[in-house]
Amino acid sequence: MTKNKVLVVVIGIVIMIAVVMVYFFKGQKKNLIETSYLQDNLQISNKDKFNNIAKAGELDWKIRLVNEKNPLPEDFSVELANIDNTRKFDKRAIKYLKEMLEDMKKQSITNIWIQSAYRNIEYQRVLYQKSINRYLKIGKSQEESEELTKKYINKPGTSEHNLGLAVDFNEVDEGFENTKAYKWLQENASIYGFILRYPKDKEEITGIEYEPWHWRYVGQEHAKKMNEESLCLEEYLQKYDNNK
Numbered sequence: 025m026t027k028n029k030v031l032v033v034v035i036g037i038v039i040m041i042a043v044v045m046v047y048f049f050k051g052q053k054k055n056l057i058e059t060s061y062l063q064d065n066l067q068i069s070n071k072d073k074f075n076n077i078a079k080a081g082e083l084d085w086k087i088r089l090v091n092e093k094n095p096l097p098e099d100f101s102v103e104l105a106n107i108d109n110t111r112k113f114d115k116r117a118i119k120y121l122k123e124m125l126e127d128m129k130k131q132s133i134t135n136i137w138i139q140s141a142y143r144n145i146e147y148q149r150v151l152y153q154k155s156i157n158r159y160l161k162i163g164k165s166q167e168e169s170e171e172l173t174k175k176y177i178n179k180p181g182t183s184e185h186n187l188g189l190a191v192d193f194n195e196v197d198e199g200f201e202n203t204k205a206y207k208w209l210q211e212n213a214s215i216y217g218f219i220l221r222y223p224k225d226k227e228e229i230t231g232i233e234y235e236p237w238h239w240r241y242v243g244q245e246h247a248k249k250m251n252e253e254s255l256c257l258e259e260y261l262q263k264y265d266n267n268k
């Protein structure tokens with residue numbers, strides 16, 4: 025072969041490789057577009073599914089009443105899933121909690137975190153006793169200390185935190201009601217199935233003082249009805265007799 029012929033063959037090979045590569049990358053790009061299109065569709069169908077699951081949610085576990093008169097049985101247990109390294113939530117409801125927090129962040133509400141979620145009954149016992157001790161220390165009687173403690177901390181087994189369906193946000197402080205996060209929750213939490221569990225105007229019925237930081241999962245359908253009719257969980261259960 026002459027030098028020229030070799031050059032022609034080499035150039036030919038280079039052109040062929042170039043052509044093959046162009047087609048290859050075109051294909052890759054097309055795949056990428058198709059994948060992201062699929063992902064968009066997947067997100068939409070997940071959203072539909074999420075709505076359907078929430079709409080179909082009429083199961084009793086969502087609206088289980090836990091309060092002083094309705095304590096959980098001693099052997100109560102629930103399947104939990106991790107919110108993060110330390111906090112846990114009911115496995116059946118955690119996706120709604122996570123979706124709510126993600127959507128808040130997407131809408132620039134970044135000053136929000138979960139202070140407390142599921143608590144086992146033993147831990148609740150520790151918190152309860154700590155609070156009583158605090159009041160005893162400042163000179164209150166045992167009875168007074170228990171009364172004062174019960175206003176904010178449920179007796180072990182009577183807290184929604186034992187149930188795994190409640191979360192406390194930020195500093196567990198009334199100042200939370202002045203935050204953007206609180207305003208957002210008031211407007212949107214029911215979409216994800218959450219309610220403000222201890223509203224200001226229901227203290228007499230719930231037996232718990234106003235807690236702007238405490239939100240309870242009850243499922244989308246129940247949450248919407250409760251908000252529409254301004255019913256707290258106790259009133260809702262009484263009205264719809266859903267607890268049977």
Ligand SMILES: [Zn+2]
Nearest residue numbers: 190191192238
């Ligand atoms: Zn709470």
